Amino acid sequence: MSTTQSERLRGLLEPLVSAKDLDLEEIEVSRAGRRRMLRIVVDSDEGVELDTCAELSRAVSDALDESDVMGDEEYVLEVTSPGAERPLSELRHYVRATGRLARFTLAEGGELVARILGADEDGLDLEVPGVKGRKATARRIAYADIAKARVEIEFNRKDKKEEEA
Known part of the structure; x- marks a missing residue:
């Protein structure tokens, strides 16, 4: 049974x-x-600190030097986090984005911008901002109804610590 480079890299x-x-x-x-270029994207519920990326980069570099998974050609290694406007595709991504504003491209067509209030195995609970002074509305959406989703950057978003104070 032959394994692909991607599978070998993932295993390592x-x-x-x-x-x-x-x-x-x-x-x-x-x-x-x-x-x-070998780009490795990592994340956690608490985010990823630069020092952790550097430590992981050294460990990955050592492991790659000891294996033949990248072959003999030169390569550049980059270990990074998903970034501010990360795409959302798995339950853990949506859970981590709870409280954040996201842009959804709907499977049926159209877009929706809403705040993620909660995520479970079946879908998301959202708060859709009101337009022209109207109150925000609650909406439930199934994952099957989402073609693409991405966290939106909010420059005026209150930090959780500010809200608790």
Whole structure:
């Protein structure tokens, strides 16, 4: 049975990522000129600190040097977090985005911008902002009704600590 490079990379990297209490979100191998780029995206419920990315990068680099999974060609290694406008595709992503504003592209067509109030196995509880002075409305949406979803950046969003004070 033959395994792909992606499967071999995942098998090598998942234990290293899990050891740092992180989730392995994405592995991407692409061309960057003459070299290849290996981009590893990790996340956790608490987010990812720069020092943790650096520690993981060193561990991954050592493991890759000891294996032949990347072959003989040169490559650049990048360990990163998903970023501010991260796409949402799994339950854990929606749970982490609870309280955040998100833009949904609906499977039936159209878009919806709403705040995620809660997420469970079946779908999301949302708060759709009111328009022109109207009150916000609650809405339930099933995952099957979502084609794409992405967290929206809010520059005037109150921090949870500010709200508790």
